[in-house]
Amino acid sequence: MADNKEIGSDNDTGTGAGGMDMRQLFLRHVAQTSPNPLAIEIARAEGLYLYDPAGKVYMDLIGGISVCNMGHRHPRVVEAIREQADRYLHVLVYGELIQSPQVQYARLLAEHLPVSLNSVYFTNSGAEAVEGAMKLAKRLTGRTEIVAFDQSYHGSTQGALSIMGDEYWRNAYRPLLPGVWHMKYDAMESLDRITENTACVIAETVQAERGVYVPRTEWMKALRRRCDETGALLILDEIQAGFGRTGKLWGFEQYGIVPDVLLLGKALGGGMPLGAFVADRGKMWALTGAPVLGHITTFGGHPVSCAAGMAGLQVLLEEDWMKEVGEKEALFRELLVHPAIRAVRSCGLLMAVEFESYAINKAIIDRCIEKGLLTDWFLFAPHCMRIAPPLLITEEEIRRACGIILACI
Numbered sequence: 001m002a003d004n005k006e007i008g009s010d011n012d013t014g015t016g017a018g019g020m021d022m023r024q025l026f027l028r029h030v031a032q033t034s035p036n037p038l039a040i041e042i043a044r045a046e047g048l049y050l051y052d053p054a055g056k057v058y059m060d061l062i063g064g065i066s067v068c069n070m071g072h073r074h075p076r077v078v079e080a081i082r083e084q085a086d087r088y089l090h091v092l093v094y095g096e097l098i099q100s101p102q103v104q105y106a107r108l109l110a111e112h113l114p115v116s117l118n119s120v121y122f123t124n125s126g127a128e129a130v131e132g133a134m135k136l137a138k139r140l141t142g143r144t145e146i147v148a149f150d151q152s153y154h155g156s157t158q159g160a161l162s163i164m165g166d167e168y169w170r171n172a173y174r175p176l177l178p179g180v181w182h183m184k185y186d187a188m189e190s191l192d193r194i195t196e197n198t199a200c201v202i203a204e205t206v207q208a209e210r211g212v213y214v215p216r217t218e219w220m221k222a223l224r225r226r227c228d229e230t231g232a233l234l235i236l237d238e239i240q241a242g243f244g245r246t247g248k249l250w251g252f253e254q255y256g257i258v259p260d261v262l263l264l265g266k267a268l269g270g271g272m273p274l275g276a277f278v279a280d281r282g283k284m285w286a287l288t289g290a291p292v293l294g295h296i297t298t299f300g301g302h303p304v305s306c307a308a309g310m311a312g313l314q315v316l317l318e319e320d321w322m323k324e325v326g327e328k329e330a331l332f333r334e335l336l337v338h339p340a341i342r343a344v345r346s347c348g349l350l351m352a353v354e355f356e357s358y359a360i361n362k363a364i365i366d367r368c369i370e371k372g373l374l375t376d377w378f379l380f381a382p383h384c385m386r387i388a389p390p391l392l393i394t395e396e397e398i399r400r401a402c403g404i405i406l407a408c409i
C-alpha cells in the first residue's frame with residue numbers, strides 16, 4: 001500500500017484523468033477510512049455477482065454487508081427506480097408533502113409488522129434511525145439514561161457511537177453522550193441496570209459484529225418484561241438482521257416479543273440508501289410538538305429510495321427465498337468443515353466462520369478475493385469471516401463458494 005505522498009503523485013502513469021488510473025484517483029480524492037481498502041473497481045453488479053472493468057467476476061458472499069438480500073439490481077427494483085425518477089426526485093424536506101412512495105412503503109411495512117408498529121419515520125441511514133429513536137425515547141419518557149450492550153454496533157454518528165459496545169472504537173471520540181450504560185448482552189444480571197431512570201434499552205436482535213451471536217429467547221423475553229416493569233422503551237435494532245436474513249422477515253419474531261421501536265436500514269432500501277425507526281403512531285406523535293419537528297431530515301425517505309425499497313420487499317415476499325434460508329444455512333454448515341475452522345456461528349444466512357486469528361482470517365479472505373469470492377471480517381470479531389450473501393444464492397453457488405473458501409485455507 002502506497003503512503004499518501006506517493007498516491008496520485010505527478011509521476012503516476014495510468015489510463016485515467018491527468019495520467020492517473022481509477023485506483024489512484026480513488027486513493028487521492030475519495031476520503032479513505034482505512035490504510036488498506038479493497039480498492040476493487042466495480043463496473044457492474046447483478047444478482048449474486050460483481051464485475052470489474054476487465055470482466056473479472058466476484059461472487060458477493062456479503063451482499064454489500066446485508067444490504068442486497070434480494071440480489072444486486074433486481075429488475076423490479078431497477079424498474080421502480082426508473083419509474084419514480086420519471087415522476088419526481090427530491091421535492092421538499094421530510095414530512096410536509098404527500099409522497100406516494102413513502103406512504104405506500106410505510107403501509108406495506110405496517111401490514112407486515114405487529115399492529116403496534118404502525119408508524120414509520122424514514123431516515124437516510126441506519127445510524128440516523130438510531131439517533132431518531134433515542135430522541136423519541138427521551139421525549140416520550142422525559143428520562144435521559146440509555147442502556148446498551150457490549151459488542152453491539154449501531155452506527156458511526158456520535159449518538160450511535162455512544163452506545164457502541166466496544167471502548168476501543170468509542171474512546172477516540174469522547175466526550176460522547178452521557179448517561180449510557182453498557183451491559184453484558186444475554187446476561188440476566190444486566191437487566192437490573194434498567195430502572196425508572198432508563199429512557200430506552202437498545203439491543204440488536206442478533207449481535208452481528210460480535211461474529212454472529214444469538215441471545216437466548218429466555219433473555220429476550222426477560223428484557224421485554226423488565227422494560228415493561230420500568231417504563232423504559234425497548235428499541236430493537238434489525239438493521240442487519242431484518243428482511244429475511246434470519247429466515248423470518250424480522251429477526252425479533254424468533255423470540256416471540258415485540259419492541260416499542262424497531263430500527264430498520266440496509267436491505268430496507270433494496271440497494272438504495274434508506275433507514276427507518278418504526279413505532280406506534282401514538283408514540284411517534286411526541287415528535288410533533290414542544291418543540292415541533294422533533295426530528296428533521298432533508299433527504300430521509302427519499303422517494304426513489306422508498307420506491308426501490310418497496311419493490312425489493314414485494315419481491316422478497318413473493319419469492320421462496322425466506323423459506324429456503326434454513327436449508328442454505330445447513331448446507332454452508334455441512335460444507336464448511338476444516339481443521340482450521342474453529343467454529344461456525346449462524347442465524348440463517350448471517351454467518352461467522354471462526355479462525356484462530358485475524359492474520360489467518362485476513363490471509364484467507366485475501367486469497368478468496370483473488371479467486372473471485374468477496375468476503376470480509378467482523379468489527380468486533382476480526383478473526384471471523386463474514387458470510388451474508390444475497391438470499392437468492394443457489395445450492396450450486398453455495399457449494400462453489402465453500403469450495404473456494406476451503407481451497408484458500
Ligand code: PLP
Nearest residue numbers: 125126127153154155239240265
Ligand atoms: N445497526 C446495525 C446492527 C448495523 O449493522 C449498522 C451498520 O452496519 C447500523 C446500525 C448503522 O447503519 P448505517 O451504516 O446505515 O448508518
